Structures are given as C-alpha cells and as structure tokens.
Amino acid sequence: MIVTTVIVYVKPENINDFIEASSKNHEASIKEPGNMRFDVLQCATEPARFLLYEAYESEEAAAAHEKTEHYLKWREEVAGWMAKPRQGISYKAIYPKD
Amino acid sequence: MIVTTVIVYVKPENINDFIEASSKNHEASIKEPGNMRFDVLQCATEPARFLLYEAYESEEAAAAHEKTEHYLKWREEVAGWMAKPRQGISYKAIYPKD
Numbered sequence: 001m002i003v004t005t006v007i008v009y010v011k012p013e014n015i016n017d018f019i020e021a022s023s024k025n026h027e028a029s030i031k032e033p034g035n036m037r038f039d040v041l042q043c044a045t046e047p048a049r050f051l052l053y054e055a056y057e058s059e060e061a062a063a064a065h066e067k068t069e070h071y072l073k074w075r076e077e078v079a080g081w082m083a084k085p086r087q088g089i090s091y092k093a094i095y096p097k098d
Numbered sequence: 099m100i101v102t103t104v105i106v107y108v109k110p111e112n113i114n115d116f117i118e119a120s121s122k123n124h125e126a127s128i129k130e131p132g133n134m135r136f137d138v139l140q141c142a143t144e145p146a147r148f149l150l151y152e153a154y155e156s157e158e159a160a161a162a163h164e165k166t167e168h169y170l171k172w173r174e175e176v177a178g179w180m181a182k183p184r185q186g187i188s189y190k191a192i193y194p195k196d
Contacts, residue, residue, distance in 0.1 A: 003139055005103075005149065019192055026193040037135070039153075041101055041189035051103065051189055053151065055137075091139035091149055094117055095124040 001036055001093035002062055006052040006086050014081035015048055021077045022052070028070035029054070034061025048083065055093070099134055099191035100160060104150040104184050112179035113146055119175045120150070126168035127152070132159025146181065153191070 010018045022040045029038040036055040043049035056062040065071055108116045120138045127136040134153040141147035154160040163169055 001137075002142075003137070003149075003151075023193065038193070039099075039101070039191055040193040041191050044100075044188040044190055051101075051187075053101075089149075090142040092142055093137055093139050095121065095136070095138040 001055050001057065001096060002059060003037075003053065003055045003091040003093060004062065004088050005091070006054070006088045008050040008052065008078075008086050009083040010048050010050065010078075010081045011083050012048050018050065018078055018081055021074055022050070025070055025074040028068070029065060032056075032061065032065055032068065034058055035065070099153050099155065099194060100157060101135075101151065101153045101189045101191060102160065102186050103189070104152070104186045106148040106150065106176075106184050107181040108146050108148065108176075108179045109181050110146050116148065116176055116179050119172055120148070123168055123172040126166070127163060130154075130159065130163055130166065132156055133163070 008018070019042075026038050026040050029035055034057040036057060037053055038055075039053040041051040041053065043051070054062070054065070056065065106116070124136050124138050127133055132155040134155060135151055136153075137151040139149040139151065141149070152160070152163070154163065
C-alpha cells in the first residue's frame with residue numbers, strides 16, 4: 001500500500017463548497033481499481049484545514065487516479081477556494097502489509 | 099470516525115528499531131474495540147520520517163488506546179529514538195461516514 005496525504009487550507013467562506021466537491025471525489029475514487037482508502041478529514045481545531053488520505057495498492061493505481069474525470073473536475077472546482085497551495089506527501093505503508 | 103495523525107522523526111540509526119516497535123503496536127492496536135485503521139507509514143523521500151494514522155469509531159475508543167499496555171510499552175520504547183518531539187493532529191472524518 002502506498003499513501004499520499006494532502007494538506008489543504010481552504011478559504012473560510014469555501015469550507016462547505018470544499019466538503020461538497022470532495023464528497024463527489026471520495027465517492028468516485030473509492031470505486032477505482034486499486035484504491036484502498038480515500039479519507040476526507042477536517043481538522044478538529046482548525047475547520048478550514050483538511051487532510052486527504054489517499055491509499056492505493058500500487059504506484060500505477062495512484063497515478064491512474066490523477067487521470068480520472070472526477071479528480072480533474074475536483075481539482076478545477078477547488079482551485080479558487082485554496083487559502084494556500086496544497087501540500088502532498090508520499091509514503092509507503094509498513095503496515096498494513098499488502 | 100475520528101483520526102489522529104502523528105508525525106514522527108526518528109534518529110537515522112533507530113529507523114529499524116522504530117519499525118519493529120511500531121509493528122507490535124500496530125498488531126495489537128488493530129484488535130482494539132473501535133479501531134478502524136492503524137497505519138504505519140514511512141515517508142517516500144525522507145526515510146527517518148514516519149506517519150502514524152490512527153482511526154477510531156469514537157473519542158472513547160481513541161482515549162482507551164492510550165491506556166493500553168501495548169501503547170504504553172511502545173511509548174516508552176521509542177522515547178529515546180525521537181529526533182524531535184512527535185506532533186499529533188486530531189481530525190474528524192467527513193468520509194468515510196460512520
């Protein structure tokens with residue numbers, strides 16, 4: 001399993017817009033081949049801060065996500081709502097094992 | 099679902115020690131009532147950087163984790179291996195829904 005975490009800060013007035021757009025992205029992403037988790041999290045202390053937790057079986061499956069219609073639509077939709085650039089970090093899972 | 103992410107930087111000479119200790123913590127934690135995920139991740143570009151991704155059904159289940167024997171043992175075991183203090187961040191999951 002490989003994981004990308006994406007730290008997102010949205011403008012306060014777009015919190016609900018972001019949740020709605022990410023909801024559609026979540027629903028479609030969990031149906032992708034090789035997807036293991038696509039968690040959308042809101043920080044408990046800073047409601048404009050989110051974390052996307054995207055886990056895939058392989059690099060190929062993760063790369064395929066970035067070519068899907070729902071990802072490209074999400075990316076375009078949220079672009080104007082960012083309070084600062086998103087930060088993505090890549091990990092390999094030690095546990096769970098594949 | 100609620101999530102705590104813990105960012106960990108270990109001393110380079112303790113990378114393998116940390117993986118071994120966290121392996122035991124992972125195996126026991128996923129058997130706790132209310133545990134949903136307990137992922138142990140190693141950063142793809144900085145091997146001394148780890149992320150623990152701990153998801154529980156409720157605040158109570160997450161709080162109970164911190165009283166378990168395996169967590170307390172892990173905490174004591176890894177203390178000397180930290181390159182800097184661990185940083186925990188709490189989130190509520192928007193997706194998946196409970």
